[in-house]
Amino acid sequence: MEFGFSPEQELIRKMAREFAEEIIVPRSAEFERTRVPPVDIFHAMGEHGLLGITVPVEYGGTGLGHLARMLAIEEISRYSPAMGFMLQVFALGAAPLLDFGSPELKQKYLPALASGEYFATVTVTEATGGSNPFGLTTVAEKDGDNYILTGRKVFITGSSLCRLHTISAITGQDDRGRKIVTAFLVDSEMPGFKSGREEHKSGLWGTQLGEVVLENCVVPAANILGRPGDGIKVAMKAISETGRPGIAATGLGVIARALQESVKFASERVVGGCPIGDYQGIQFKIADMSVALDAARYLCYRGAWMKDQGLRCDVEMSKAKLFATEAAMVAARHCGEIHGGYGWLEEYVAQQLYRDAAILIPSAGTSEMMRVVAGRAALSGK
């Protein structure tokens, strides 16, 4: 059993660290203050190849795979969970096209996604849906060679930034009255596509979240991903095998940073004549963070490795996402507590990690939904 990374994977981690230090860190104070998404950084991600890691070489990417993607997201999230989050979203957005797009759609759009010219996201969630993918109400009616989409999507990261959206819509009912859901690749330039209200989150500042409104949006039938009726499969594969590991990797970055900041503060802060790291109470918190980081990494890396091997990995990714994001929340709280009052001052990163970590838990499925996936798998003997 191999536990080490290849020299190339180590270099990817280093490259991501360098990108964060040179391109993100000099700007982070600004976007954390203004909460305005730094779009130029997103384009720079493309120019540096970070958006093409999972895109095959023939479409302008490097095809390095999901473990490499995870390393990059983890490393960038260590410096900025918000930027790591956006990096993961853009690969999530490309996933349905990669897995279900026609050769023509891939040829048309993937090179632009790999280079950062366009960004993509998955636009599935509705106010009536969330964790229930069949709760959607958006409809798509056939009109010659096109479909006319009408509906409203909510909680869409990159709603107004992304050019491409994978949108699920009801295209009919089956014999038993169940919804037939179809996935469409929608270009925001298509008539009837509108960005709706912008949401304001408590953390992950520098990301963008909002609604997408479809008012008789005209989408060519050629933009269907997979076949008509594959909509749930298209969305769930992307969310469970690309979205959840992306969020989990962001969590890894949060844990690693929380540990790093805690060790630094505990080594420097002197109380009662010695650094607070000499006290067992502090050591226990740091030990818990360190163990959680190792455990979360092994879960995450295993899932990503399985994905790269072409193995089904939705259950493993759910476990990884559950553990890594919950551990990120605990690590961020411990980090704040170790810092005492300083932990909740804006000039210390602990409070930001806490706000950022909290948002990872409901993203791409709540912890309860991850437990449902893991629990069902265990009960069915998987």
Added chain:
Amino acid sequence: MDIVVCVKPVPDPKQWSKLALDPVTKILRREGIDTILNPLDRNALEAALVIRQKVGGKVRVVSMAPPFTQEIVRETLALGADEAVLLSDRAFAGGDSWATVLVLAAGIRRWGRPDLVLCGAESADGSTGQVGPQLAHLLGLTHLTYVCGFEDASPERLVVRWQVEDGYARVEVRLPAVLTVTKEASKPRTMTIMGVVQARNKPLTVLSAADLGIDPATCGLKGSPTQMGDMWMPESGRRQEILRGEAAEVVMELLTKLRELAALPCH
């Protein structure tokens, strides 16, 4: 143009607070400290890549360092160098700048005479600044140290900015030559994923003393004209002294003490 860049893996200066000196062996303890490319060597590499872009040719990298630095040297390939050679042998250990240059020169000569050799002006750890000029001497090339900018390049000559006190001089350098560069000379690029992938297929060769035909007695600690006498961590601290008495007397006493400490002029 055949360009050679000399690089040195060094302990990350950002982590120097963790460096410790073994009081008995006088060897630096580097545990837990990352090794990085010497920052000024990245400026040298960047300058080489820009010159290659303008006039064509090849950028080769040479480094004398322990085997574990192979992946550090590989970064230069990810950044755009065409080929790299790591000169690594236990016999090279502990060498001063002259012993190092003997090895570097042997590594460079394998490629024939280069048109241009670029080095960082100094290393972040040793900071001697001697490698560039000594290398030029051994290779029989002219040299210019502390180049802080590149204005023009052709296969025969470079126009560079040479750092002098309070400014720079514009200098035309006929090639071949060895130049050492400062951090103002270029803005090093960041690695890209594409660069990392391309590095996969670029040659990175590790060569020993035997491969280079170097007599081990002439290199490393044995071949070094300078030998370290001692090494210690300087102690620094604050000293307090309270002067008491009449204000005028205290002021005069203070002035005397400051003059004794050479903190004030004597007149």
